[in-house]
Amino acid sequence: MALIARRDLRSDRGWSRILPGPSPSRHPGLLSPRTIETGPAQERERSAPPGRGPRDLRLCGAREGVEPGWDDGRVRRWVLVFLSLGVAMRLLRYALNFPLWNDEGYLALNILERDFAGLCRPLDYGQVCPLLFLWAVKAASLALGFSEWSLRLVPALASIASLFAFRHVAGRLLRGSSLALAVAVLAIGYTPVRYAGEVKPYATDLLAALGLIALAVEWLRRPERAGPLWGLAALGPVAIGISNPSIFVAASVGLVLAVPVLKTRSRHNLAALAVFGLASCATFLGLLAWINGPQGDHVKGWMGLYWANAFPPRSPGALLGWLVAAHTSHMFAYPAGGDHGSSTLTTCLVLAAVVAYLRRGPGRVLALLLAPFALGLAAAAMGRYPYGGSARTMQYVAPSIILMAGLGAAALLARLPRPSWRERSPRWALLAMLIGGLGQMAWDLAYPCKDVFFLESRALARRFWAEESEGAEVACARTDLRLPLDPLRWEADRAVMYLCHQAIYSPRHAAGIRPRLDRVGAKHPLRVVVFNETPTEAAAVPRWLRAAGGRFQLRARREHRLDLEFRRGRRVSGDRYVVYDLVPSEAGPRPAPGPGSPEVGTVATTDVSRGGETADRPIRGAGGDVEDD
Template sequence: MIIVLGVFLRLYHYFINRSLWLDEGYLTSSLLNFNFQQLVTKPLDYQQKAPIGFLLIVKLFLNIVGNNLYGLRIVPLLSGLLSILIFIPVTKYFLKSTGILVAMAILCVSPAFVYHSVEIKQYSTELLCSILSFYLFIKYRTLNGVKEIIIWSLGGAVILWFSFSAIFILGGIGFGLSVYYVINKQWNILFRSFIPFITWMVSFILLFVFFISKTPDAEWVVSWFRFYGDFMPLPPKSVSDLSWFFTSFYRMLDYPMGLLWNFVEAGTQTHSYTPLIKMPFLPFILLAAGIYFCFKNSLQNFNVFVFPLLLVLLASGLELYPLTERFWLFLTPIFIILIGIGLDGLIKAKPLKIIMVSLLLISPIIQSFQSITSSATFYKHKKSYQKELFDMINKEYRDGDAVYVYWNELPGFKVYSNLKKYKFKVTEGQDFRWNSTNLADYNTKLSSDFKKIKNNKRVWVIFNNKFLSNVGDPISMPKWYYENKNLPAANLKTELSKIGKFIKTSNTADVSVYLYQITNQP
């Protein structure tokens, strides 16, 4: 029933065909506009990065089914479905019956796993690659024959081309097993294991030299994550630095694990005790117990789980990998299994197990049903209405109308104009922020844009009220622009009122549309 529910949730959200949000649009731009060779050789639009294998297989499906949202999301969907199927034998190896139940339930119904299974980004595929890495470990770790050595070597080497984060999982498995073999003086299997480990290393080096190193570094990305505290303090130098560990793992229990009780209504006042009433205690206790029992019962399994975590934390401390929201997703199989081990080892009485399982799974189950009954609130910070508003304009557009797209909504519109054939043409707004010294100067330059539309009868104006900067912009710069409370929406309305009369508006969480009747026409 759990597996069926997990499959149903993914298919449901795939077929409702939600609008792309801006971050999806950034990557989609290259997938639609580049051919196979360009995906391999050119930097992606909007400074995006994605594994080369992921890009090529998505492009393959687009060529087969055509440029549409369903084609874009086939690979994440298949990754999500395969993750469920392959996680079954992985959980059976590490866990007992109750732990298996809990582990499969978390993966199947927790909202982040469902959401990323229909998001055109690489995170669902990276989760699949993590699960595949552990599956290869349990299947071929003994290296008893040439066949096992070849499959484990080539399997890990291929996985790296579909997942940036797989280097942490495979590298951690390699380090963990090597330490285990040295401690137990198992020299024969240690030397045999060097074959797959070195093969993985060679694969990663080739990937890095020919592809990753040729992608331009984006210092602004590092500055962005540093500003929001998404890198581990290395070394921790204060109480605030130490609190990073609790805060980050607490947030991880919410997104992507989905285990916190998010029953506090949105918009209500947040109190200091709010994190406590979300019940983080149970998953934290089970996670700690799982680490203990895993170490006690199997040092090999303990090393296989802990060393990937250590590598990720080290990379985060070196500001090579942020730890927030979706960036935790590929690590979740480790946390899920450790929670299952803790549950299996800590609680023996059946009535108590039933209570603990119910308390642990109540939040992801409720959230999964809410994602269907109230899809507008399903990860609403990523909910977009671009498709709906563009379709509305296309339906209500008249001859003589103009459509003006403000600069911060151009990435989204350009993607949808490739996916759909709209009957209207647009005037693309220019970004005058960086060659303006103040608001008055900005508005003078903005009026040059309006000269292109003032001879029309009406003008539809589209702008994004959520993403107020461009990819690569320094945070809150230029200063004059972001200190002004009238920018961009109120100022845009004021300037438009000089050439037209406001008729109506359509406001959503991320995109707004204004319709103006042009006055003083020639």
């Protein structure tokens, strides 16, 4: 076992009297200008006295502290490759402008229909979202116009920023091949890339967690400086405001740093940590009382059913199986994985990293990485926040998982029997992830949507609003005329997507202009649109015509249909745009035809699913809602 030695490393004279074994001149990788490795138990607890430089908290895969062939230059090149790839994957996802899908549409419609104050109230459509995220996306949509681009701008920027924040944290905690492997996992990870292009707060969950961990690590490196703690005091309330689960990370940081801060006996450190704790607690409790609590109560009934499997069972036997399933499924799906234990490999890598930290330290870094799991599990036991049911709700532990997966992979590869295998195997793993990332980009280019139905639905909406708005005054029966349509049906996913598409692709709605009924004439008709009209709603427009006192008469009634009735063996509804062409009445007041009359009972249908054919066919009601996984 070596002894600690600090001296001028430009000369190796005298080392033979200090270190047993071969001369360092024959093994230049054994010693580094920064440190001399010690025994396993003390290897990373080394620290510089105050004022003499930062502590080195980094671990590598090899227990000896040396990985042949993985010098700093090679590691930097691989890290640069994957940072570039990660940015490219996220920008491509954003640039491809995937169509909105149901879960995005629910949140987007809340942002569309409410002002900043309105977003403080419980959200519609069963949504729960942090207030600062809602305000940030609302500000972007007001500045740039309501569109997929503006709605997804904040998540895209947060995801790209997370790459560089993670690179910084990983550089403080890892070295050698483990650093390159960890950055690669985040760069190509399916979940981080996906949520860079969706109107959901999961990308900001990851960024908030990384920001808090980064500042905590900076203080652990230089405990004589209070700057990182003051940074935590400023960031804590913002992180909690923009990311609901970041409270677990903030609380973990406070608990892990409390004892070492007290040991410093520095008034500046104590004051900064106290401000961080008080500000974070005050922000969390205030939001819980006025924003997050009412949001949660509003959806508590159905959300408890939806996330039932993400809360621990009470039976001890079932609890063990639940814990195994939770930690080998979606939560650990980095860079990929899923249900039924398909993320077991990542779990094994994390366990290998835990063993490495227990053997070589530093213990506080391990506590910092594991504490968010413990607090999240405690919250799940109290029924307050789901644990492990999905990768998206667990983004606050993604930094810990990915950092430890990188270290664990390097540690296991360093145990291979042949030196050539130990040197080359990290390269093979990195090349495999590079190919995987490029393949994911190719897949996105070939299949730019979550489901082809959403792509075709958006194409129909884009074409419909452009064509029907030409030479006519288009009015939505629900949003413009306020006709009494079934309110429950308008909370369903297809109606929500219709309203989002209307706000984006209808020229008049996008411009925020009210319909001009005074412009209606024989050559400029009024076109009233009813989406997915049911038989009970077919009389709504005729009743409105009668209430208008014969001012307008019905000239034609048409349908534009996206007929996708069977998907995955189930009957689902397509999209049906029913258009009533109205012109000023020439014969004076007269009752409008009823829904059973020949004029209304037969329609001209544009069937998008059959190449845009037009034919007369009877009116049909809508089927069931589109099912989404």
